[in-house]
Amino acid sequence: MREHDTFPKLARANAQRMPDRVAIREKDYGIWQSTTWGDYLAHGRAIALGLASLGLRRGDKVAIVGDNRPELYWAVLATQALGGVPVPLYQDSIEKEMEYIIDHAEARFAIVEDQEQVDKLLALRGRCPRLETIVYDDARGMRAYSETCLLSLAELQEAGRKFEIGHPTYFDDEIAKGRGGDIAIICYTSGTTGTPKGAMLSHANLIVTARNAAEAEGLGADEEILSYLPMAWIGDHVFSYAQAILVGFAINCPESAATVLHDLREIGPTYFFAPPRIWETLLTNVMVRIEDCAWPKRRLVRFFLDVAQELERARLSGRTPSAWRRLLYPLGRVLVYGPLRDNLGMRRVRRAYTAGEAIGPEIFVFFRGLGINVKQLYGMTEASVFVTIQRDGDVRLDSVGTPIKDVALKISPEGEVLYKSPGVFQGYFKNEAATQQVMLADGWMRTGDAGFLDPAGHLKIIDRAKDVSRLGDGTLFAPKYVENKLKFSPYVKEAVCVGQDRPYVTALVNIDLTAVGNWAERRSIAYTSYTDLSQKPEVYELIEREVERVNRSLLEDDVLKGAQIRKFLILHKELDPDDEEITRTRKVRRGYIAQKYAALIEALYGNRDRAQVEAKVTYEDGRTGMVRADVRICDVGAARAAR
């Protein structure tokens, strides 16, 4: 294996083994234009020698900025071939973000897509003196630029071809000097807090992990993928570059960001990755189009989608689906699922993934119901992406799957997920302190996520570790995890769980006015207002059943079964961003609520079954008023015992 321990060596082998096989397609001028593995190497060689003629030395950093373009993938290969380190940047980053990374990474060269990126780099160049040359691919609009640091990619390649005349073996000699332990890429993680950190990954990290994942999932050279996620994101680097070279499959670059969904359909990928946000968009598009249909068609589609989703839910939870639905499914496949899959460009998908954050169960079930093999995977930049994957036939709603080959998992005493993997990175570039924070002395890596392993070895992620706390007796308590389970109920709009340093878990619940109102009407329960409806005994019973459902599902988790909801109350008003109880993006502001509803929370831990609440409300026009209400407290266990 020694001879194929870096990506340039692997790519050269591909070019020798299958020079005429398509490596990259790009839609340009309305047509999918193909380039082969032979072209991949030839362009990589010309760019590399061009960089060599500019004096690139081993270890130099080359910033790569732009949309997914064949030229930029060639540039990654070219940089690695000379022992340089590509540093891909997000193409939509603003100048200031770019400046930080270019400066921190000490980039000497930048290879960018077009004028837009050139403008940003020219603006920041004065403050990043190490940046010597900016190479651009698309010459459009570049006519009037006279800066001497600018060079077109065509000119660079021409310089490379000239350089080759004097140094015919330079390219292959440099490739031969590469070792598996060399840094292959530095990916700057966006980081919601603080400055970006540059994760350094070696060729060996990426090759072993990408290969293990490819073998586990049975990837073949006939895969087709759409490369539409940012090149700066490690996921795209692994899928579109590392795995593509390793397995030898073709990647497809969309025409523009606006045409991705259209291009998806034209390509019909077999291997597809999307973060939950994209799956959501796809689902919304489908739903909007269904709304626009004539009613017979709409009814038909809705009916069969329900059948598929019920069937899939049953499958995922291990129940046997009803015979009636199983009988209907083939008909649905002909009438609805097949055409819909085709329309989405998912007809040929053999495996699709979602990762990054938790996906809504209804979205997950929708796509699986259509027969698209969507699976969850769990990974991170520092692990060369793959940590766990859901295996075919072993997909569940609430787990992220089992570890891939050579990855070991364990849960720290604090409840944090730790892993060991051959993909573990070489540290953050010039940031030893941050490296030591995630890399424990005994070789285990911290994920920052709280989770646990179920008896079957599936990893379940609860929450970010910093959001997890403990009850008074030390039982693990993950408020968001429990709240999300409550919110899966259509009747619960918001929920806030309390329990840190308390004897048990309690919940403040917001009912969903539309759903509960509808429910009440069908049962002829009269109500006058939100406050009135929320305090109806029948509504309390309805929500109690939901709480019991959540408790039952918590019982299945060994780690979290101690954190069941003991008491709850239904709030008399909706949590409202105007009242600062939730943010505009509908995230609960825990601290504020604990303070505002302190009296209610105390009552939840007392003996009374009612509590008085007096709360300030802000009307839409900004005026404020006080609302007084008498709120009932429901003791879940006691109520059940009484029945």
Add this chain to the structure above:
Amino acid sequence: MSRPPAGPLLEVDAVSVRFGALLALSGVSLSIERGEILAIIGPNGAGKTTLLNVISGFYHPYEGRIRFEDRDRTHLSPPDVAALGVARTFQNVALFKGMSVLDNLMTGRLLKMGGHFLLDAIWWGPAKRQELANRAIVERIIDFLEIQSIRKTPAGKLPYGLQKRVELGRALAAEPKLLLLDEPMAGMNVEEKEDMSRFILDVNGEFGTTIALIEHDMGVVMDISDRVVVLDYGRKIADGPPEQVRKDAAVLDAYLGASHD
């Protein structure tokens, strides 16, 4: 880019246009130099669109001459003018609303298509080659104007700003020597104006196309044009670089509404 050094691309020499008793243009002379961006400005009713219509052959002057590439062509019809290499866009978008963007752009190539309807019908031989060549040119324009995502969308369904861009694309499809733009940015928001300004500059820079445009937004005019001609009541009152025209007393009068007794 090799540009013939010879005189101006187009010369308007003492042209007058009369609608009944109304003298829309009176003895207007101007030249459009090769490769420049010329802005024609003036208050409402100053005769700007009339001037564009005269140049593109919709109206014929009552007196005066028009020379294009050093040849007199005062009395040509619109199709003949177009065949000479003059393309235009309209103040109110004039696209085929039911046709796709792609088909609209293809109509811009009509003048360059020859062939025989029977060959066209079976899409064979020269007809096929010609169609492919024309499509390739149109695709380059689609790429240039960044409208790939609406290639197959009916033009009538597009927002106004995009329709304007498609109209520019259709004019470009004719590969004109002279491009006439009648208020290319009317009714656009700031961002759309910035985009359109960039496209106009890029058309001029990349293809070397000579451009004459009518525009009301002074900021845009000052930013993108090489030269400005000011019309008022059918007469030319100023002609020069933007900085100079901005300070011109007659122009200030016309715009600030000083007395015209």
